[in-house]
Amino acid sequence: MTNSIEEVANQAFDYVIVGGGTAGLTLAARLTEDPTNKVLVLEAGPENLNDPAILTPAPPGLTMNNPKYAWPFKTVPQPGLGGREMPMQRGRMLGGSSGLNFLLWNKPPAGDIDDWEKLGNPGWNWERFQKYAKKMEGFHPSGPEAQELHRQKTIISSHGLDGPVKTMFPKWVCDVQNPIEDSIRAAGIPLAKDPFGGDPVGTYMGTGSVDHRTAARSYSVPAYYVPNKGRSNLTVLCGAIVHRILFASFVGGGEIEASGVEFEHGDVKHVVDARKEVILCAGALKTPQILELSGIGDKKVLEPLGIETKLYLPGVGANMQEHLFCVAIFELGPNVEFGTFDDLHNKDFAAKELKEYAHHQGIHTTFLTGLTFVPPQFITRTQSEAVELIASQKAKVEAAIAAGTLPPGLKEQWMLQIERYEQAKSGSCEVITFPGFFGGVGEPGKKYVTIAGNLNSMFSRGSVHITSHNLMDDPAMDPRYFEEHFDLKLFAELMRFVRRIPDHEPLKGLIAKEVFPGPSVSTDEQIQEFIKKHSNTTWHTISTAAMLPRDQNGVVDGNLRVYGTKNVRVADLSVVPLHVAAHTQREAAADIVMGKA
């Protein structure tokens, strides 16, 4: 049981954490290791403790359109998607999006993280990232037989073994997995050398945030809240929606000092005091809203709404970066006998699998398994195509720099992206496999395999800004997908590659036909239209309160402190300054707050 409003309203805590999601609960657990820190977490959503819909790993995504678990956000109409509004679900419960996500646990290339340091953030490099990633990870390796059978590349030194977030390779692996990997290799992709040690370029089997002892989702609730909920210095209130930060006064150097926050609980507004700090962990789509409603942001956004600009920081809500994915679906031939997720539509198979899961076995224990991360040079039809595509984007970037038309900070980010592309260093093009018909239902009795293309280093930048005083009105989420045409052109090449994988044996011999998008989509123009219509966010939004120098539209410094404030920090994904080739669940903030990092 979490705490009651009586234990919170009009009380004072050392640290008030806004948002009890992935980052918020992690930070609260670490800060309360010091018994002298009195910490409050305010979470908008419900507890949802011990809920099988959250804990059962597969099939993925069953809770994400249910208001009991998710914020039903969507973008404003996107010109780059033909006017489509993109659903942008996020976890709205204790655990946040770590309770809603697809459980994939992987790590980016070392160079992607080192780029954060190059952008003006000393110490934010691969070495530190890996130190904290290992601290949070409790990896359980499979036995030698499973490692060999399922090609689970296991380099123990690249994993953390004792951390609270339990990770493992899948117990249940579909028999289509090895043929897919062989066909990807036949298409010219190498095996990844050290996927969890900073070198994931190539193809490999991914791990998931699943506890091997229970075959249940390991997320920030069992990892960080449950083991620590008895601490007398930790208070967690659910159903508490924070509206704004309250400021006491200006202090030395023109900085403002937060005194606490105003929040709503059961339709009643309350105030709670922060003796030391207010730390925002409301996620990349809500943190900028709270900053703006508190008078921190761009005058051009705040003044038309009659909000006094207490702190002019035009980077709030700007520099939004996304990942996108799009799928191709293939029907498996009639002779295929192995099970896929499609078989869950068969009552007998479904009943058998439920029994299996009661013994921590079977299809419900699994997650997305096959991963490939490569630069464009590996996936375009010819090498020169990739080289020309990158060269033309470089020329465009250089022209924009020469014309002085870029917003502050973008030049530095784009030049690093160009370098990644030119040196073929990163995993900007990702391929994920799913044994079944993803996102819908195929023909009864048939089996499918889905292969997704994910784009991880887009040049387009969007924004998240308030359009009203009311926190209950979602901010305008505008990723401006494909504003940079390079992103769409590269995505089309990636989808061509995805669709070529089944041209190679052994997958070729298992596939009957491509059903989505199907043979009517073949020209560059048709593929681009298909992507505009059917691509999906990968729910990895970052950089809406970016950790960058202040004159480069930065919102927080390298200690995650909001510029111009004495005691407000942001510790969620909003601070990440440049996107990486990886999925985004992840710890470092507590040691920074306590000055130990």
Ligand SMILES: Cc1cc2nc3c(=O)[nH]c(=O)nc-3n(C[C@H](O)[C@H](O)[C@H](O)COP(=O)(O)OP(=O)(O)OC[C@H]3O[C@@H](n4cnc5c(N)ncnc54)[C@H](O)[C@@H]3O)c2cc1C
């Ligand atoms: C559907 C989906 C699938 C994903 N799949 C994967 C995957 O397979 N692998 C992977 O690595 N990553 C995945 N991700 C991404 C990953 O889960 C997120 O990047 C990560 O969890 C974000 O953490 P966060 O702390 O920034 O935000 P969150 O975990 O979303 O936490 C924000 C919290 O703040 C609360 N909040 C918001 N506003 C307020 C307010 N005003 N007052 C109080 N509380 C508030 C929210 O309710 C929420 O609990 C996925 C995400 C989604 C949504």
